[in-house]
Amino acid sequence: MDKEINILVVEDDNDISQLLCSIIKRSGYFPQPAYSGTEAMIYLERQEWDMILLDLMLPGMNGEEILANISEQSSVPVLIISAKLEQQTKIEALRTGADDYITKPFDIEEVAARIDSHLRRYKRSMDSLKRIELKHKDIYINTEAKAVRVNGREVALTAREYAILVLLLSSPKKVFTKANVFEAVWNEVYYGDDNTINVHMSNLRNKLAKANPHEEYIETIWGMGYRLKS
Helix, strand or coil, rough: CCCCCCCEECCHHHHHHHHHHHHHHHHHCCEEEECCHHHHHHHHHHEEEEEEECCCCCCCCHHHHHHHHHHHHHCCEEEEEEECCCCHHHHHHHHHCCCCECCHHHCHHHHHHHHHHHHHHHHHHHHHHHHHEEECCCCCEEEECCCCEECCCECCHHHHHCCCCCCCHHHHCECCCCHHHHHCCCCCCCCCCCHHHHHHHHHHHHHHHHHHCCCCCEECCCCCCEEECC
């Protein structure tokens, strides 16, 4: 993982807290212990966290209240680590927004594996959210609104032109063959119909050039295909 991973450990038992913190450090992440519900809320208000390990039986404010609070405001993964074994408690915690429920006493390797697993999943979901906005030079695409802006101006594209541009921006260094473009955009097998692609690519280039005549966005790699111009 590229950035520093910070994990809040909300556990009032000092020995268990130290054990969880050492598991986190051993995995290359950065733990921050909090020994009460009130202290946990201070840390939650102070900064963003990549994960929260949360005991349910806490002084000050109990774990269920903290969990409900987190679930309303954030999508950060929360792993409950609790001595409460009742099935109903587990179900309620998972329904409230917990991502996992580990019972005490726990296995050190299992906790480490579950932390890694949930962090990977969270990173993937965050990465896919980032893909809502694609950028290249002064092209901005909001894939949720299907809106394209070039040089600060909105550019109206046809569905095919838009799909070609999104394809290119999704893998900025890749050279797309005409077969790649046709099969991704038309969703059909490519039988060498160059004319269809040429017309759409030409129209797309013209619209981009009209929005910013001083910039070139798509280059033709002769004998290969198309790529974004860096």
